[in-house]
Amino acid sequence: MDRENEKVNMMMGAGGRAMQDLLKKLTVNFSRRGVADIGLKELDDSAVIGQWALTIDGHTVTPYIFPGGDIGRLSVAGTVNDLAAIGSEGIAIALGIIIEEGFPVEDLIKISKSVGEAAEEAGVEVVTGDTKVVERREGGIYLTTAGIGRMHPYLMENWEIAGRRGGTPWLLDSKVRPGDAIIISGTIGDHGIAVLSKREGYGFETEIVSDVMPVNHILKSALRAGGVVSAKDPTRGGVSNALNEWAEKSGFGIKIYEERLPMNEGVKAACEMLGIEPLEIGNEGKLILAVVREKAEEVLESIKKVKGGERAEIIGEVTQDFKGVVMETLSGGLRIVDPPLGDPVPRIC
Amino acid sequence: MDRENEKVNMMMGAGGRAMQDLLKKLTVNFSRRGVADIGLKELDDSAVIGQWALTIDGHTVTPYIFPGGDIGRLSVAGTVNDLAAIGSEGIAIALGIIIEEGFPVEDLIKISKSVGEAAEEAGVEVVTGDTKVVERREGGIYLTTAGIGRMHPYLMENWEIAGRRGGTPWLLDSKVRPGDAIIISGTIGDHGIAVLSKREGYGFETEIVSDVMPVNHILKSALRAGGVVSAKDPTRGGVSNALNEWAEKSGFGIKIYEERLPMNEGVKAACEMLGIEPLEIGNEGKLILAVVREKAEEVLESIKKVKGGERAEIIGEVTQDFKGVVMETLSGGLRIVDPPLGDPVPRIC
Numbered sequence: 001m002d003r004e005n006e007k008v009n010m011m012m013g014a015g016g017r018a019m020q021d022l023l024k025k026l027t028v029n030f031s032r033r034g035v036a037d038i039g040l041k042e043l044d045d046s047a048v049i050g051q052w053a054l055t056i057d058g059h060t061v062t063p064y065i066f067p068g069g070d071i072g073r074l075s076v077a078g079t080v081n082d083l084a085a086i087g088s089e090g091i092a093i094a095l096g097i098i099i100e101e102g103f104p105v106e107d108l109i110k111i112s113k114s115v116g117e118a119a120e121e122a123g124v125e126v127v128t129g130d131t132k133v134v135e136r137r138e139g140g141i142y143l144t145t146a147g148i149g150r151m152h153p154y155l156m157e158n159w160e161i162a163g164r165r166g167g168t169p170w171l172l173d174s175k176v177r178p179g180d181a182i183i184i185s186g187t188i189g190d191h192g193i194a195v196l197s198k199r200e201g202y203g204f205e206t207e208i209v210s211d212v213m214p215v216n217h218i219l220k221s222a223l224r225a226g227g228v229v230s231a232k233d234p235t236r237g238g239v240s241n242a243l244n245e246w247a248e249k250s251g252f253g254i255k256i257y258e259e260r261l262p263m264n265e266g267v268k269a270a271c272e273m274l275g276i277e278p279l280e281i282g283n284e285g286k287l288i289l290a291v292v293r294e295k296a297e298e299v300l301e302s303i304k305k306v307k308g309g310e311r312a313e314i315i316g317e318v319t320q321d322f323k324g325v326v327m328e329t330l331s332g333g334l335r336i337v338d339p340p341l342g343d344p345v346p347r348i349c
Numbered sequence: 350m351d352r353e354n355e356k357v358n359m360m361m362g363a364g365g366r367a368m369q370d371l372l373k374k375l376t377v378n379f380s381r382r383g384v385a386d387i388g389l390k391e392l393d394d395s396a397v398i399g400q401w402a403l404t405i406d407g408h409t410v411t412p413y414i415f416p417g418g419d420i421g422r423l424s425v426a427g428t429v430n431d432l433a434a435i436g437s438e439g440i441a442i443a444l445g446i447i448i449e450e451g452f453p454v455e456d457l458i459k460i461s462k463s464v465g466e467a468a469e470e471a472g473v474e475v476v477t478g479d480t481k482v483v484e485r486r487e488g489g490i491y492l493t494t495a496g497i498g499r500m501h502p503y504l505m506e507n508w509e510i511a512g513r514r515g516g517t518p519w520l521l522d523s524k525v526r527p528g529d530a531i532i533i534s535g536t537i538g539d540h541g542i543a544v545l546s547k548r549e550g551y552g553f554e555t556e557i558v559s560d561v562m563p564v565n566h567i568l569k570s571a572l573r574a575g576g577v578v579s580a581k582d583p584t585r586g587g588v589s590n591a592l593n594e595w596a597e598k599s600g601f602g603i604k605i606y607e608e609r610l611p612m613n614e615g616v617k618a619a620c621e622m623l624g625i626e627p628l629e630i631g632n633e634g635k636l637i638l639a640v641v642r643e644k645a646e647e648v649l650e651s652i653k654k655v656k657g658g659e660r661a662e663i664i665g666e667v668t669q670d671f672k673g674v675v676m677e678t679l680s681g682g683l684r685i686v687d688p689p690l691g692d693p694v695p696r697i698c
Contacts, residue, residue, distance in 0.1 A: 005453075006453070006454040006455070007450070007451050007452065007453060007454065007488075008448050008449070008450060008451065008452040008453075008454060008457065008482055009450055009451075009482070010450055010482050010484075011482075012448075012480070012482050013448070013480055013481045013482025013483075014482070019480060022454070022457075022480065023478075023480065025454070025457075025458055025461075026457065026458065026461035026478075026480075027461075027475075027478070029458070029461045029462045029464065029465035030461070030464065030465045030468060030474070030475040031465060031468070031469055031474075032474060033472070033473075033474040034474075035440050035441050035473075035474040035476060036441065036474060036476040036477075039474070039476040039477065040475065040476065040477065040478070046477065047441065047443070047476035047477035049440070049441055049476070049497075052401075052497075054441060054443055054476060054477060054495075054497060055443065055477055056443035056444065056445045056477060056478065056479050056493070056495050057445065057479045058445040058446070058447045058479050058480075058481040058493065059481075060447060060481045060483050091384050091398070092384050092385065092396065092398055092403060094396070094403055094404065094405035094495050095405065096405045096406065096407040096445070096493040096495070097407070098407045098409060098447070098491050098493070099357050099361075099362070100357070101356070101357055101358055101359055102356045102357065102358075103356065103357040104354075104355070104356060104357075105355040105356065105357060105371070105374070106355070108357065108371075108374075108375065109374055109375065109378070112374075112375035112376070112378045112379070113378045115378065115379065116378035116379045116380060119379060119380070120380055123382070124382075124384075125379070125380075125381060125382040125383075125384040125385060125388070126376075126379040126389065127384060127385040127388040127389065127396035127398070127403060128385075128388065128389065128395065128396035128403060128404055128405060129372075129375075129376070129389070129405065130405050130406045130407050130493075131361070131362055131368060131371065131372065131375075131407075132362045132407040132408075132409045132491075132696075132698075133357055133358070133359050133360075133361050133362025133363070133695075134362075134409050134491075134696065135359075135696075137486055139356075142447050142481075142483075142491065144405070144407065144445040144447070144479075144493035144495075146403075146405050146443050146445070146493075146495030148398075148401075148403060148497065346482075347481075347483065347484075349481075
């Protein structure tokens with residue numbers, strides 16, 4: 001396409017390859033000053049400066065109130081979870097609100113209550129904020145949350161148990177190695193399907209509710225067990241994108257087993273009906289961990305005891321037999337899990 | 350108005366009273382965990398946690414490219430300036446982009462270049478970011494920037510010179526006291542008038558360009574001279590809002606002199622033509638300082654030597670003779686400067 005006339009499209013915001021391509025064109029313009037220990041080069045879950053992690057995320061989910069949550073809870077969880085996925089404990093959140101004229105004040109108050117409750121649940125404090133109002137369109141709302149976290153108190157001990165892998169205790173994507181077990185903290189696809197079920201043009205009956213929740217307590221429990229090498233929160237682009245980032249940044253392969261993937265029946269049914277790949281659907285209350293083999297069972301058991309982690313499973317392992325991500329299907333065949341080009345469900349976060 | 354049917358309106362995002370009222374309804378839902386030393390209670394320029402400052406701002410300016418700058422430069426300057434106004438030196442920025450489908454990729458690249466250049470100018474690093482794409486409307490863009498800063502190296506010395514005012518070296522709004530001089534770093538109203546001149550329905554000829562720039566170098570120079578008690582960046586709601594915040598939070602009065610207000614002729618002419626109060630127009634490259642009387646001239650001279658500070662002036666003083674803000678007009682009369690209800694020019698930042 002003629003570059004001069006190229007326009008932004010929905011795929012470019014969907015967490016897949018199209019977005020990565022766009023980001024490269026933008027970030028090349030930002031010079032590095034040596035401030036960040038982990039920054040734009042790594043494109044990890046959060047940036048790191050000394051003992052501190054920093055992250056930011058825009059939230060544009062529609063509808064802004066959905067089964068199991070709303071954009072307020074989603075924003076706090078999203079930020080706390082990004083901070084967790086690098087190995088930090090979120091402590092403070094900055095909240096930027098952009099609202100369209102005509103938005104019901106009552107809904108705004110509801111959303112702020114959700115923000116407060118989710119912050120309380122995660123143990124973080126909303127310390128500052130900003131509000132802008134733009135002209136009336138559909139009366140929508142966007143929340144952008146930035147968060148800072150401190151290196152998790154258990155991270156150094158955990159790192160010792162993980163054999164001081166990678167030269168840093170932070171849970172970098174690049175640290176996975178052959179033999180590591182891959183653990184997911186619960187069922188996949190709930191958030192995307194819950195949002196989609198209320199979307200105009202898709203609307204269908206389901207009892208599925210979003211999984212949106214802060215996963216910091218799950219991380220804490222896993223780190224205490226020890227041996228966690230890397231963590232991801234499989235939001236945009238889903239489990240597929242998260243696993244492919246690990247494979248790409250480490251240079252190793254990841255094999256998962258379809259039969260071990262925890263999934264609610266309603267999600268399975270909806271995915272079949274709509275022709276959506278459940279591995280590509282965004283989740284908002286899950287953590288995927290790479291754990292040294294000898295600690296995998298212990299980490300799994302510790303997660304299962306935490307609220308929201310009851311259905312955790314070991315879903316696969318890292319291997320040097322191939323590159324990329326491969327799934328052994330229910331029928332015993334092997335299928336390549338490509339990174340998604342974009343999200344099958346736009347604006348679920 | 351019936352609360353159940355109350356809708357968000359443009360005034361609620363305009364930095365004046367209507368916005369303050371809305372914010373109170375929202376922030377009451379966020380509990381305090383003792384994380385922030387300066388937080389939502391103070392509603393100052395940035396939050397403070399230990400030696401660190403944290404701030405966030407959404408930017409929705411339209412048009413997104415305007416005389417003298419664009420939304421990229423504006424976002425970085427806005428965040429660096431909020432960090433400066435509390436007394437910190439910005440070190441890292443997190444950039445959240447929300448773009449509408451159909452936005453020209455070329456403009457997005459231009460904006461990212463402006464982000465990079467402004468960051469370089471201010472000495473900060475963009476360490477992390479996020480991009481979301483929403484459905485096509487007018488092909489617009491919103492940037493939300495969060496920033497973290499470290500306590501300015503000169504802040505403790507400056508505080509000694511300011512007589513350890515207020516029990517903290519941070520430049521809190523509440524610290525101004527009778528006798529303090531009020532200094533502005535340059536001309537007022539340029540940003541708002543420059544943006545407005547390109548706005549559909551307003552379009553007029555002017556040579557005025559936006560003042561958008563990071564003011565951290567001006568702050569540094571002032572702190573080095575010593576005796577700075579408080580600082581504000583007069584963005585939404587303009588100088589009027591900034592002075593009224595000082596008056597309200599300190600409980601003292603502020604008197605300014607119209608004849609001392611630096612203003613470009615083009616801004617004067619445009620304000621007369623449009624019937625806009627220049628004190629209420631947002632600026633994006635100015636700093637207002639409250640300085641102990643005996644250091645005022647020295648601080649003024651130090652600012653005048655910094656690029657962008659050449660037209661700095663002492664525009665008034667803090668007094669115990671009255672509460673609120675009063676201006677002595679050119680004709681020698683006194684006029685109350687009320688806090689603006691909203692911004693006279695919507696979406697200039």
